[in-house]
Amino acid sequence: MLLRSLLLLLLVIGLHNGARADDGYRLWLKYDQLPEAGLRKAWLARAKNINVDKNGGPTLQTAAKELQLGLQGLLGRPVPLGAAPGGRGSISLRVTAAPELGREGYRISSQNGKLEITGASEVGVLYGCFALLRQVQTGQLPDQLNLSSQPRIQYRMLNHWDNPNGTVERGYAGSSIWKWLELPERIDPRYQDYARANASIGLNGVVLNNVNASARYLTPEYLRKVAAVAGVLRPYGQRVYLSVLWAAPKVIGGLKTSDPLDPQVKAWWQARTGEIYKAIPDFGGFLVKANSEGEPGPQDYGRNHADGANMLAQALGGHDGIVMWRAFVYKAGSGDRFRQAYEEFQPLDGKFADKVLVQVKNGPIDFQAREPFHPLFGAMPRTPLVLEVQLTQEYLGFATHLVYLGPLIKECLEADTHSQGPGSTVAKVVDGSLEKHSLSGIAGVANIGSDRNWTGHLVGQANWYAFGRLAWDHSLRSEDVAREWASMTLTREPAALAAVLPVLNQSRSIYVRYTTPLGLHHIMGQDIHYGPEPWLARSARPDWTAVYYHKADAAGLGFDRTAAGSDALALYAPGARQRWANPATCPPDYLLWFHHVGWGQQLSTGRTLWDELTTRYYTGTDSVQWMQRQWEQAKPALDPALHADVAARLCIQHREAQWWRDACVLYFQTFARRPLPPGLAPPTRTLPEIKTLVDIYQLR
Amino acid sequence: MLLRSLLLLLLVIGLHNGARADDGYRLWLKYDQLPEAGLRKAWLARAKNINVDKNGGPTLQTAAKELQLGLQGLLGRPVPLGAAPGGRGSISLRVTAAPELGREGYRISSQNGKLEITGASEVGVLYGCFALLRQVQTGQLPDQLNLSSQPRIQYRMLNHWDNPNGTVERGYAGSSIWKWLELPERIDPRYQDYARANASIGLNGVVLNNVNASARYLTPEYLRKVAAVAGVLRPYGQRVYLSVLWAAPKVIGGLKTSDPLDPQVKAWWQARTGEIYKAIPDFGGFLVKANSEGEPGPQDYGRNHADGANMLAQALGGHDGIVMWRAFVYKAGSGDRFRQAYEEFQPLDGKFADKVLVQVKNGPIDFQAREPFHPLFGAMPRTPLVLEVQLTQEYLGFATHLVYLGPLIKECLEADTHSQGPGSTVAKVVDGSLEKHSLSGIAGVANIGSDRNWTGHLVGQANWYAFGRLAWDHSLRSEDVAREWASMTLTREPAALAAVLPVLNQSRSIYVRYTTPLGLHHIMGQDIHYGPEPWLARSARPDWTAVYYHKADAAGLGFDRTAAGSDALALYAPGARQRWANPATCPPDYLLWFHHVGWGQQLSTGRTLWDELTTRYYTGTDSVQWMQRQWEQAKPALDPALHADVAARLCIQHREAQWWRDACVLYFQTFARRPLPPGLAPPTRTLPEIKTLVDIYQLR
Known part of the structure; x- marks a missing residue:
């Protein structure tokens, strides 16, 4: 009788679940049970429980919970969380002094039948947990697991071109995921899933709003909203940044000018920055599009980009924030557009303050399907340059063309600037190793919207994924990243993978x-x-x-x-x-x-x-x-x-x-x-x- | 061992389902198992199988499948579909000559332990199936079930103010659900769920695009897309309509004029209409905003609204389509805006062709939180008037204010125009009974977008629901409709209902x-x-x-x-x-x-x-x-x-x-x-x- 009831129940659950097709919402974080019994068994033996310090901070608890969620789903059995030191088969999460891992790196090691995930910080452990889950999801066996990794680039960011009215400039996946009129009171559950996805691929910064910026975000009214979003992203190791309107001191500050050398303007930015940090103590900094495509900027007052950027850097004062100043400028009618960003920015090399990074698009025109690398890479050795790539497919068929961008990003990263002889790749410029910069950054213009599957085209998810993975480690092969993504998102069935992977890898060339x-x-x-x-x-x-x-x-x-x-x-x-x-x-x-x-x-x-x-x-x-x-x-x-x-x-x-x-x-x-x-x-x-x-x- | 495996399986399914909170996507069509065993048992005895003619058309098959889906979920047991005449406990769906039901009405009757859902058309049966499901969902017992109903208003429509670029004018629930760049090849699964929802409340028409219309939709390129949407809506008894740009003959036709009396213009519309019906044989007709808020119109050529509307009606020729001509006009600076639509339209009463309905907003200004009824109601006895109400909360707090609109819609419907003495309510004007019109219509400006829960605010779903129910039967009480919706969407627990219903019912007055x-x-x-x-x-x-x-x-x-x-x-x-x-x-x-x-x-x-x-x-x-x-x-x-x-x-x-x-x-x-x-x-x-x-x- 009990058996009959159970079978009936299963049937009914089946009816319900059967009707629920995969809508893509879970991205690559699919914690469905592994189909191979042997693989499950092998991992179950290594994942009897998760051992974590209950006095750890929110990021450590987040790491443990994500690992638990993932393992339970993948292995089909509850995996208890505990604070007691685990025995054989336990997984321990530990923050430990390990300078060789850097601030964000992790190590997964296996000893005496126990797995240990360590990081020099809680976020390192979080990244390690996602790395372990990736091992399981992609069908690796737990034997001899010994992995360590740390990011090559410090600031790994998504740039959202999202407007306050909910539209997304050049967005093709519905409206903005940020619901400004609902904030700060209502926290859309989606924010957390967004943070999980970013953390799983190692992204650590999010510019929330369009570079064609509204001044709203700098007002107390909106800072409360921004702070609410920051609160969701924080445990996942992500800081929020804002694009700023250069004219903000006039538009919302009541000043008569936005001249960066004007004392009142300086004081306004300083005060405003103080308020921002009061609301968001780990605020990341500013992104600026100035004197470009009609946006206001310091040139309106006869000043240059460095004057503007340095004034903002000064306003950041002792706070741990940066200024990313975009080099995407082209004056009408001054010859070949190809040259114009170079002509405006190259002479400013060495003029920028310490906290300023100049953000340069991968190519000299504007995110075309293929561009030569931007001539500024290698040409501003005294300035840290952020590489900006576009994930949203503005020039790549919107959401109806399958274009995997791994090859495009890699093509740029591997391009040799020859600025310091052969081997002076864009990657080495960007990660700071070539010119010995302590700051380094990479930015992807997000392809994310409120469509159920986040990116419109399913393969848009692969571009989000690949950007994060390459931002973490630009030495990864585009093909390997594609295989990871497809294995986690689509299938691990070898024949199907063999059919799909060439499509991904060749799609951009075909486009x-x-x-x-x-x-x-x-x-x-x-x-x-x-x-x-x-x-x-x-x-x-x-x-x-x-x-x-x-x-x-x-x-x-x-x-x-x-x-x-x-x-x-x-x-x-x-x-x-x-x-x-x-x-x-x-x-x-x-x-x-x-x-x-x-x-x-x-x-x-x-x-x-x-x-x-x-x-x-x-x-x-x-x-x-x-x-x-x-x-x-x-x-x-x-x-x-x-x-x-x-x-x-x-x-x-x-x-x-x-x-x-x-x-x-x-x-x-x-x-x-x-x-x-x-x-x-x-x-x-x-x-x-x-x-x-x-x-x-x-x-x- | 089997038992243990089953229990474990249940546990894991539980883990998965537990994580899946209700996101509102299912609207009021929640086919979750009824909590009351007694109620389930009573219905199970009456729902052993569903009996339907396999030679019936798509709408009949759709009705049977929806009934099956709903009953299986609600009763927790498979309900087979069969063509053989069922015995006791069967439910038969039948199309039968029953003039008393009208074209769209249904009857649910119970005899000898068998339930029968009949309609004079397949869509009548479909509405009957949803009515039966509503009985089950709201906790009614099957005893002595004997229901019949038919709509009081003929054209029951949603007007989408959706733009071709995916934005929604005055929309607060994400972007448009219509993905024009994906059509006709990709049919978003959401279209079908949209059609199900509309059918469940008796809506039979959908204007797909904004009244500030793009001419795109009239081109062959877009008619293929419109036809694809029409194909999804058709089995659910819904016809598609288009808002048209008055200047289309100039903009896409290459003509020098859009004068409605110009022979070339007439010929252009006639030809275009022919093409539309070739692509969409059951096309519903046109909605027109002309000479209003900067939109072009016949007045640009010294003609009046009737000249324009009648020309379009003529273009429809023998096709079963209508023209809805909006009376929302107000010329700048001509005195009190309150009077202006009346002044332009009332003198045209009697001048409109047979297929023309004039669409009038509920009040004289513009969808304010409370307006007196529009003075055109009762003042144009020789013209069928469509009542236009706004479900999207343009003036009602967008998606963050809880405002149940049942009372607003009822207040207008019950307002007494006294045009033919006391009791000449707006409802009687609109349903055609007062002035003996054969055409009648009601339109709701949709509050629907791509947000997961469709309407942003959950109670926006109640407004969609209430509009459909009142469009079908304006004599329903707003409070009863609220109770139906809440019972299906939120809970049937009496204390909770008692807490929530007053909130719904008083929310508009509070706003x-x-x-x-x-x-x-x-x-x-x-x-x-x-x-x-x-x-x-x-x-x-x-x-x-x-x-x-x-x-x-x-x-x-x-x-x-x-x-x-x-x-x-x-x-x-x-x-x-x-x-x-x-x-x-x-x-x-x-x-x-x-x-x-x-x-x-x-x-x-x-x-x-x-x-x-x-x-x-x-x-x-x-x-x-x-x-x-x-x-x-x-x-x-x-x-x-x-x-x-x-x-x-x-x-x-x-x-x-x-x-x-x-x-x-x-x-x-x-x-x-x-x-x-x-x-x-x-x-x-x-x-x-x-x-x-x-x-x-x-x-x-």
């Missing part, structure tokens, strides 16, 4: 091929940055058009940035620029970034420019179908809801790849006046038809 | 008291419509200020709309206006809508205007604390996550009620120059301090 092959850039739809618009010739600024960048004419295609052209190449160290300077040896992927190439010019690939260009558009588009086939192969091993979601988005991606292909091939053909190479079927629609389609998506 | 007592209106924060701003004296238009409406001066307060003033009262039938015309007998709730009253004037309440006004601000604010106490009382019976969510929002509501109280009391005191009545503690902050606070929320 480049069907949108901007051979170094084309900035030819997307006006304002919204969606779809193709290579014909865009008029805009509020010339450098917001497409023709400014591709320079197609009857002779050829591409932006001449050699000495004969804008000479932007000269901004790079000789060792770095030489690989790009000669069109004959320039890697095809960068060719049109630096050279105006004749349509009939034979490339290193053996094809003429025209043939290579069009072939890439076609093969790139066809590759999306390959991605679809691969994804279908993995179907039996994947959750049906997750599989269907991505499968549908791949259909959209293929439709839009055709859109890009047809638009660009037909448009550039009006200049090249050449037929498509044999084997490529001409588009079945006309250029005017495609333009109409583009127009539709730009209607109010 | 009025602490924001706009005694008939004050339109004194909220500029543009965002958040927080108080009674001092707002300058805006782009005078009728966008607050002083335009409250007319506070040294003598008194309120808008004189008698013959001595704007004479807006004259727009009402004598029987209707007489209750408002005399300040001595005018109900205090409407006093300042119609009269400028001296500060020292004694009201029917026995207090002076000043004392009554301030007392209401204070008692209204205190009542929020009463709401909090009541909510705490219900805590033991509620899901902890749902309880905590609402409890936190009530804290915000109390803080903001104090904000409204202090702002309005201090501001009006600058005119009244009187002390607060004894017992009311003066605000602890100054008017400038409060203005600063208001300013913060209006910063970029």
Whole structure:
């Protein structure tokens, strides 16, 4: 009778759970029971209980609870928490003096049948717990576990471009997760899950608001709200930062100026900073977009970026906070946009105060699908530079294109600036090792919104994950990170992984091929940055058009940035620029970034420019179908809801790849006046038809 | 051993499910097992299987599956679906000729131990299934079940003010649920759950896009997307409608004009309508906001609203579609805004084509917390009028104020226009019975977004629910609808219900008291419509200020709309206006809508205007604390996550009620120059301090 009742109960629970498909909310923190009995058994023997000091702080308790939650789910059995020293099979969490681990590092060691997770700080232990869970989740056996790791970069941050009204600039995953009108009274449970996710990949800072900043956040009314969020993030080792509006002293301070050298302005910032630290004792600091795209800044008063940044640094006084000053500036009409950030910032090297880091985008234009590394890397040796990459897919197909960004981030990190000879990689600039900086930072523009699965496209989660992992350790291989993510998020079934991983790893190259092959850039739809618009010739600024960048004419295609052209190449160290300077040896992927190439010019690939260009558009588009086939192969091993979601988005991606292909091939053909190479079927629609389609998506 | 494994399995499932708090996603369709064994047993005896014709259409299959899903969950046992005629304990679903049920009505009858749900159409059966589930969910016993019902209003619609970029105008629950860039390939599973919710309360139409319309939706590119959504809604008995941009023939048609009398314009709309019906054979029709708040319209060409509406009706031709033409118009500077819609539309009565309905907001200004009924009701007897109410809380505290709108909707429906003598209620105008119209409609501006719980505030779900139930049957009591919703959504525990129901029922009156007592209106924060701003004296238009409406001066307060003033009262039938015309007998709730009253004037309440006004601000604010106490009382019976969510929002509501109280009391005191009545503690902050606070929320 009892048995019958139990079976019935299971059936009913099954009915309920069966209806509950995986909606992606849990990200990679899926603590479902491991399918392999042997693996479970092996870990169960090592995870009989968790031993933690009850007098430890909130971060230690958080670590223990997360480990318990994870192990219970993965192993399918309760794992008690206890303060008593555990015997064989116990896991101990310990904070211990271990200078070799740094402030945030951890060690997982195994001795006498006991596991120990140690860190020099509580947050180190927290990271260690997530590392252990990752071992279990990815199917590693507990034998001989001996791991230690510490971050190579100090400030590992997400930048949210979230507005106070709940919209997200360049966000494609719903509205902001920050519910400002509900704060501070209501703490959305989602904040904690967000903090868990960040902690699990080692992120330690969050800029809560858009760089096109509202002054609201600096008011007492909003600081109470910011403090409430900080309170949720704190036990997870994350500090909050704010983007600030340069004009805040005028807008909310009632001053007549925001001149950084004005004593009243200085005093205002100092007082305001004091209030911030009163509300948020571990406040991280400020992020500033100044004199860029219409934002106010110190140049409005004849001062320079260093004057502004240093004044803020001074306002931070003795507090443990930093200023991140963005180098994303480009003045209208002053020559090649490629050069402009360099021209404004490079001369300021050595002028910035100790607490200032200059935040530089990975490339010189604006988060294009592929860019050469930003020429400021290596060119400001006396200034710590934060690398800014964009996780939200502003120029990468929004939330309907599968683009794994590991390769893009790694490509930049591994780029060699040659600033101090070969091997002077961007990674070494950014982690401070090349130029011996004590401060170092990396920032990812978040792709996170209130969509149930956080990122719109499921693979957006992989980009969040990869950013965190590479921020922690830029020496990790992009492919290994992809494997970790997929194993934790999708499946560990070998055939399915074998089908999915190449899709992830090649997805960014494929995206480049069907949108901007051979170094084309900035030819997307006006304002919204969606779809193709290579014909865009008029805009509020010339450098917001497409023709400014591709320079197609009857002779050829591409932006001449050699000495004969804008000479932007000269901004790079000789060792770095030489690989790009000669069109004959320039890697095809960068060719049109630096050279105006004749349509009939034979490339290193053996094809003429025209043939290579069009072939890439076609093969790139066809590759999306390959991605679809691969994804279908993995179907039996994947959750049906997750599989269907991505499968549908791949259909959209293929439709839009055709859109890009047809638009660009037909448009550039009006200049090249050449037929498509044999084997490529001409588009079945006309250029005017495609333009109409583009127009539709730009209607109010 | 088996038993032990089963117990362990249950424990682990428990661990998982325990962590999964109620997030509100399921709305009122909670098919959790009934707690009462007796009730389960009684229903199980009547729900052994479901008998349905397998050759029935999709709506019938949908009905059967929903009934199965619901009963299995509620009763905790599988309920098989079968085509064979069932015996005792079976439930049969049948479509049958039953003219007395109308096209959408249903009957649930019980005979010889068998339940039968019949409808004259499949959608009637679907509504019957939801009605039966409602019986079970609300704890009714199956004995002698004999129910029949049919809707009193034909078109029962939600209007989504959703923009193509995913924002929602006046939306406070995240972004739009419609993911236009993902359509048509990806069908978000949420669309189906949305359709289920609407069907469960009898809604049969959905306007997908904002009345400030984009022309995108009329293009082939977007019609494919609209058709995909229509395909999800169709089995649930819902048709899609589109808001149209009047200028579409110019914007996307390439014409030089949008003049409704231009033959090319007519031909364009006719052709476009044909394409729409090719894509969506059951397309519902058009909603139009024209010549209102800057939107284009037929007046741009010297034509009137009827010219425009009739041209669209003609374009619909033989298709089963309608035109809903909004009467929400007010020309700048033409006297009292209260009168303007009437002045433009009343003279057109009798001029509209058969397929046109004129859509009129419940009140003459704009969805204020309390308005007198719109004077057009009863004044256009030859035109079917759609009642438009706003579920999204644009003027009602957004998503942080608990305001149950049942009483507001009922107050309007029950208002007596006296247009054909006493008893000529708005309800009878709207349902067509008073003036013998064959078309009738009601529209709710949706409060739905992508937030997990759909509506931001949990009680927003009650407003969605109440709108649907009252649209179906406006004779239902608001209190009964609240009880249904709470029983299905929160708890059926009697003490908890007894605590919560008064909160719901009084919440709207309380909101009025602490924001706009005694008939004050339109004194909220500029543009965002958040927080108080009674001092707002300058805006782009005078009728966008607050002083335009409250007319506070040294003598008194309120808008004189008698013959001595704007004479807006004259727009009402004598029987209707007489209750408002005399300040001595005018109900205090409407006093300042119609009269400028001296500060020292004694009201029917026995207090002076000043004392009554301030007392209401204070008692209204205190009542929020009463709401909090009541909510705490219900805590033991509620899901902890749902309880905590609402409890936190009530804290915000109390803080903001104090904000409204202090702002309005201090501001009006600058005119009244009187002390607060004894017992009311003066605000602890100054008017400038409060203005600063208001300013913060209006910063970029």
